Amino acid sequence: MTAINQNKTTLFVGDANVGEWKVISTQTIVGEAIPNSLYLTIIKPTNEQPQIENFDWMLKGFNSNLRYTNREEKNILDTNPSVLGNPDHTSACFIPIKKTETWWNLTQDERRAIMERSRHIDIGFDYLSVINRQLFHSRDLGETFDFLTWFEFKPEHASKFNDLLTALRNTEEWKYIDREVEVRLVKA
Ligand code: HEM
Numbered sequence: 001m002t003a004i005n006q007n008k009t010t011l012f013v014g015d016a017n018v019g020e021w022k023v024i025s026t027q028t029i030v031g032e033a034i035p036n037s038l039y040l041t042i043i044k045p046t047n048e049q050p051q052i053e054n055f056d057w058m059l060k061g062f063n064s065n066l067r068y069t070n071r072e073e074k075n076i077l078d079t080n081p082s083v084l085g086n087p088d089h090t091s092a093c094f095i096p097i098k099k100t101e102t103w104w105n106l107t108q109d110e111r112r113a114i115m116e117r118s119r120h121i122d123i124g125f126d127y128l129s130v131i132n133r134q135l136f137h138s139r140d141l142g143e144t145f146d147f148l149t150w151f152e153f154k155p156e157h158a159s160k161f162n163d164l165l166t167a168l169r170n171t172e173e174w175k176y177i178d179r180e181v182e183v184r185l186v187k188a
């Protein structure tokens with residue numbers, strides 16, 4: 001088994017006093033909540049020991065290779081790259097997610113088939129021009145969530161983002177999610 005270099009992990013930290021993003025709301029969609037926090041900071045991978053004190057919660061994830069995306073889909077993603085940090089994208093959403101043991105006991109092709117029937121990637125494609133995003137993997141770190149998902153967009157596109165969430169949460173794939181928390185943010 002490949003060891004995961006802890007220096008490659010990104011940290012999402014909920015803090016009561018300071019942070020680059022201000023929390024507007026923390027809503028539990030399914031499963032156990034996370035503590036409420038007023039601010040969120042993202043600490044990118046560093047070789048130094050990050051100095052973090054007095055946080056409300058901290059979740060870790062790492063960037064990884066694609067698992068389910070086919071060539072045709074990858075070409076679309078590559079021609080519409082998701083770039084974070086656009087200064088006009090002052091709204092954000094952080095959604096940690098855990099999938100059920102049933103999901104993880106399926107084979108790779110069975111999981112891809114569910115994502116395909118759910119049209120996750122196709123639905124997402126409709127939003128590529130307005131929502132920038134990054135997926136972090138956590139399961140292999142032994143974290144409580146399997147994935148950390150991060151989205152940035154202009155405030156005027158908040159309702160489009162809501163439509164995206166509604167569409168995905170109505171899919172077969174989402175039946176395999178047993179913990180999901182939605183943290184809405186604005187640039188502090
Ligand atoms: C702009 C809209 C979106 C696009 C284009 C998109 C695209 C994708 C793609 C291509 C993958 C497959 C990655 C792979 O091959 O391993 C993926 C996975 C994933 N996406 Fe999305 N997505 C979007 C929105 C969302 C939203 C709103 C959520 C959460 C509410 C979400 C949660 C996830 C999760 C958890 C995975 C990992 C699934 C797994 O490996 O089991 N995505 N997404």
